[in-house]
Amino acid sequence: MIDNKMDSNEMVPHPTLPACTWEDHGSEIHIKVPNEFDYKQNLNYLANSPNECTFHVKGQCIYKALSIGIETLVIEISEHKENGLIIRFLGDSRPEEKWPRAEIVRYIWEWFDLDYDLKPFYEMAKADPLLKQLVCDFYRLRVLGIPDLFEAFCWGVLGQQINLGFAYTKKNNLLKSLASSSNGMEKNIGCFRLIVELHN
Helix, strand or coil: CCCCCCCCCCCCCCCCCCCCCEEECCCEEEEECCCCCCHHHHHHHHHCCCCCCCEEEECCEEEEEEEECCEEEEEEEEEECCCEEEEEECCCCCCCCHHHHHHHHHHHHHHCCCCCCCHHHHHHHHCCCCCHHHHHHCCCCCCCCCCCHHHHHHHHHHCCCCCHHHHHHHHHHHHHHHCCCCCCCCEEEEECCEEEEECC
8 A cells, every 4th residue: 555645855756847846844845946936026926916816915925726636725825035935735725645735836837937947038138129128127027827728718718808807807707606615705716616715
């Protein structure tokens, strides 16, 4: 019988993740990020979407609900002091098995576009009269994506509405229609197929 319990500091290989990219510390996960990544730059970008219902930015933290297998896990993402990310599990959503934790890291790795090597682009942009100032202003900002294919398809349709505010309203309504329950708490984080309450 395979023991699926997670040992402290154990790194689990994932087929789509570079080796040694994360450490498990039980109640939290530490993700090592490339030097060409700035948490605050990307946090500020996410904070510019206050109507977004699939994540919530509060202070210096990002709150996100992820559907992993049959479970919905609510996580808090914050900055690690050594240019990394800290993932904490909220409520009773902490998984004990290895594979859901690896899937969470994979999702965040893809969401923040951490696989892409920006060094060649920065070298090229230094000599470009149009790009060099933009690179200075938005240095280490990533192109945040939508790792969930179903969500990407839905947003591809919903995002074509009259304006962005209306598109976000339709997206929120769709999430609520897919949710098993929503009690109208102050903050709800949605993930496709469930909406999870975020308690302050």
